[in-house]
Amino acid sequence: MPSASANYRTLLRTKGAAAFFLPTAVGRLGIAMTGIGIVWLVHARTGSYAAAGLVTGGFAVADAIAGPQIGRLVDLFGQTRVLYCAVGAHAGAVALLLVGAVPDLVAGVLVGATLPQLGALSAARWSALLSGERAAALPTAFALEALANGVSYMAGPALVSVLGAAGRPGSGALLAAALVVGGGLALAAQRRTTPPLTCRAERRHAGRALLRSVFLRQVALGLALGAFFGAMQVSVTAYAVGRGAPDTAALLYFAANCTNLVGGWAYGAWRHGGSPRRHQAVAAACLTLASLPLIFLDAPLAVGATLALTGLAVPVLLILCSVVTESAVPRAVLTQAFTWGNSASAAGIAGAAAVAGRVVDAGGAHGGFGLAAGASVVMTVLALSGLRDSSPNMLSAPAETKAQTGLPPT
Template sequence: MPSASANYRTLLRTSGAAAFFLPAAVGRLGIAMTGIGIVWLVHARTGSYAAAGLVTGGFAVADAVAGPQIGRLVDRFGQTRVLPYALGAHAGAVALLLAGAVPDLVAGVLVGATLPQLSALSAARWSALLSGERAAALPAAFALEALTNGASYMAGPALVSVLGAAGRPGAGVLLAAALVVGGGLALAVQRRTEPPLTGHAERRHAGRALLRSAFLRQVALGLTLGVFFGAVQVSVAAYAVGRGTPDAAALLYVAFNCTNLVGGWAYGAWRHGGSPRRRQAAAAACLTLASIPLTFLDAPLAVGATLALTGLAVPVLLILASVLTESAVPRAVLTQAFTWGNSASAAGIAGAAAIAGRAVDASGAHGGFGVAAGAAAVMTVLALGGPRGSLLDMPKSPAPTEATTPNPQPPRVDWSTPLTGPDQGS
């Protein structure tokens, strides 16, 4: 079996792959820096963490709502045409925030609303590039995407925090914007790997695919995975503070995040058949079983080891969500579909802060970890939910295996057939 490193090197040697993947990776580092950069900037300006949290919340909500709309424009007009406008608007919004020309909350909302989802654009390019006989490499490509996102969200906030602690919070926001705009523009000029546009008639009908239960299930899984992430973040902090060792929270986060990267790296090395849907259910079940001990363990070493175990399952769920989303919708709405998954996860993280916070107030850190374990259990139920025979599903071919995941070129279903009766999407 080839190593993960060999797998990824082979992927990046695919003609045109590195030329779009590397700029997107640079831009994603900037995206990972933006939210925490706003926290540092607004706090330095106002002296209030409440104000910083409000502006950052507005940024996150706007990003989650506007992201799929930008994805919809990309599916209609293409990455090369849409990205420069979105990036220009984003640069203008960041300039307003830095200059204080408008209220911070307004500026934060504008920054979030104009932030392009570069991970979705990169995933759509992989789908177009690895079509036909090369479709077996898609799980590895999505593993590479998950690894890049994980590394970005480990390095980006740390870099911004260093700048903020040095008394230069504006520099963090400016650097984040420079990486987003620079990486996005470099991605936009890669015309050769841009996913081909589809016809007007196909676009008109393809949106119905976003109402299929196969896709909605992945959105729901993204939402609950976001709840898991958010609950773990709150609960780890509460656990460390409750023991009188707040510095231990950083070590626990490292244990979780490092095994997250290891799990994604290892999964990308595999070459196996079987149903991605079954693998998703198995990964969710493993996450549930690994999370349950967190609801009663007290020893720091035991908690750290258990968090490390949960971290192994998370990237597998992310990768399989991309695989199943890619196979559930036609190319005409693929970018939009990927961004809906990202938005759902962001919404789950935001909502989990409030839910887990109440649980922690009532039952301590164990109560917050209980919210995380509950979210994992819901993921398992969703993944096990029978897609066949559902009233929401439209006719489709049998579920693909990971070794033969097809490129979702239409028609996956007969889009010209009116959706009536038991096959109609809701």
């Protein structure tokens, strides 16, 4: 896809873009490694997967709760000041975990609570960099973010597992922290692209935007998308084990992950026209149509092909959630808005994984696939209801452009 390469190259050649995108990509790889790194470390120390799972769960919950608060601080005090504090605190929390100076659960919670929200910070920088006449390139920028995230979550856990299998269970958590801290410090040093702070009065009024239906709908979409992920993780594993071929699970995940990258790459390269919310509704409907056959399909090849189809739609939904969120809230609370979406997705993953486990125990893997399909139906309903939020000509305009042209806010 030469045109796709040209689009992404052109985007990264925007002044200052590569300088902040590359450090966040490095840090994002570390973030993807942190959870599984905790699993290897705690299991090696205690010999218990239950203990490892408890600590990892504490890490995930703390990250989901603290993320929006860190985003709020960034909107108040700027990325540079908050990043230096968060990165220092995160390094200290990981050190406590590695040396065992405090109980593992306490250390895991501290690691999650101090995790820098690099994805949200990078998205906010893209929004500031591509404002005004260049706002049409935002979907491509958010697609690039989704690609970096997808690559990180493919490579990161595999790298940690290689280190753990080689008899170095603590190396994964240490390497993850080094990447997060290094990427965070490098990003903090890029002051030229830091989004400008807004005045106190503007921030006070801007906070109301986080209670508007258009933004809350995106948070709900993130929650449902997380539920889809959580249900799929349990169901695919249960399907492979139930057929007596547990190794098949890795192949099925690989098929979905590969098409996930392709879908995000292709959407980012496409010349976007029309309403992002309409695209969102179409993507959610396509995900529903691709997910429903999993309820009754049983042949591995058919299941793999269907999972690959779902992988095409998922990154498009992630990209469009960022696009619609960016256009729905003022810049004064944009970082916080992005972190709320991430936290909603994390909460959906955790909750659906627990529910899917019970459903699978009771009705097999196809029951779990049904739960994932139900989450996609919820996404479709939410996306379709969002079409009524405002007229089509306003849906493709960013918030700043609307303010300049006199269009009413969404």
